[in-house]
Amino acid sequence: MKISFKEISIYNIESLQQDILSELKTAKTSFLLDFEEVSRMDLNSIQLLISLKKYCQNNDLSLELKHINARQIKQMFRTLNLNDFLGI
Amino acid sequence: MAIKVLLVDDARASRMIVGKIVKKLGFEIIAEAQNGELGFEAYKEFKPDLVLSDVEMPVLDGYGMVKKIIEYDENANIVMITSVVNAQLIQKILSTGAIDAVRKPVNELKLKKIFDELDYL
Numbered sequence: 001m002k003i004s005f006k007e008i009s010i011y012n013i014e015s016l017q018q019d020i021l022s023e024l025k026t027a028k029t030s031f032l033l034d035f036e037e038v039s040r041m042d043l044n045s046i047q048l049l050i051s052l053k054k055y056c057q058n059n060d061l062s063l064e065l066k067h068i069n070a071r072q073i074k075q076m077f078r079t080l081n082l083n084d085f086l087g088i
Numbered sequence: 089m090a091i092k093v094l095l096v097d098d099a100r101a102s103r104m105i106v107g108k109i110v111k112k113l114g115f116e117i118i119a120e121a122q123n124g125e126l127g128f129e130a131y132k133e134f135k136p137d138l139v140l141s142d143v144e145m146p147v148l149d150g151y152g153m154v155k156k157i158i159e160y161d162e163n164a165n166i167v168m169i170t171s172v173v174n175a176q177l178i179q180k181i182l183s184t185g186a187i188d189a190v191r192k193p194v195n196e197l198k199l200k201k202i203f204d205e206l207d208y209l
Contacts (some may be wrong), residue, residue, distance in 0.1 A: 010195055017193075043105045047193035050099045050170040054144055079100040 002034040008045040017048055027061055036067035041076060053086055063087065090116040094134060095167070096127035096141035096153065099165055106140060106169070109196050111201060123152030131157050131164070138206075143181075151184050158185035165175040169194055 003022045005012050024031060031052075049065075056063040065086055068074060077083050097103045099123070107117045107121045119134045121127040125148040127141060139157065142147050143150035150168055168184040170177065173191040181189045187206070190198050 010197075019129050043108075044193040046124050049104060051105055051192050054099070055171065058144060059155060080104060082089055085099070085101070 001032065003038050006037060007040040009042045013048060015042045018051060021047070024055070029060070030062040030064060031056055032064045032066060032068065034066045035073065036069070038073065039070045041070075042070050045079075046076065046080060046082070047075050049086060050082075051065075065083075067083060092112060092116050092118040092134070092136045094118060094127065094130055094136035094139045095120045095123065095143070096122075096150070098122045098142065098145045102142065104181075106194050106199075109142070109194060109199055112196060113200060124148030124150060124156075125160065127153045128156045128160070134180075137165065139164065141166060141168055143168055143170045150186075153188065154181075154184040154186050165206065167186070186196075196206060 001020065003016065005016065009014060055061050063086070065088060068077070068088060077086065077088060082088075093110050094108070095103050095117055097106070101169070104122050109116055110117060118136050119128045119191070123145045124141075127139070128148070130139060130153040141150045142152060143180055154166050155169070157166060164185070167191055168181045168186045168189045170189055171192050178189055188202055190202055
């Protein structure tokens with residue numbers, strides 16, 4: 001699933017969450033999130049990603065995060081020590 | 089005196105994020121635990137005013153932890169943090185003895201609303 005937002009924040013996180021939940025229903029063995037368009041994320045987005053990772057782990061789905069190119073996002077993942085957890 | 093909060097979540101980053109929000113609201117994080125079993129031990133040791141806990145955790149999940157804490161202290165204040173909130177899940181959470189549930193992602197507004205309802209702020 002390609003994320004269409006440039007910034008993910010409190011203002012659009014509910015919408016993204018609904019999109020992901022909807023897409024997850026059809027996922028069989030893996031789930032892909034493409035961040036190519038995303039340049040910024042806030043802490044709400046990080047919580048959503050952690051929940052998604054845990055959901056995938058509990059439901060035998062592999063989670064793949066692609067095209068994490070934005071410097072702010074990479075920095076946030078490093079700061080929160082999330083690279084290993086999210087398999088980046 | 090600041091309200092003392094115990095945070096229970098297996099994801100360290102989640103504890104960091106929620107902890108930051110809780111502190112911003114003027115509360116004190118008295119302890120953190122990474123699963124329900126350690127959460128129960130921390131509850132006995134630190135006697136927090138409020139427990140904020142994830143549901144899905146290894147070793148002992150949130151439901152199991154709430155059950156143990158309520159058996160130990162029937163007046164415990166426990167709020168569950170969960171990915172999905174629907175009527176069925178709320179019923180399940182409340183039936184364990186937790187006082188409320190908040191849907192992830194947690195933010196200042198959501199926690200403030202819960203705390204307001206609990207008359208903490």
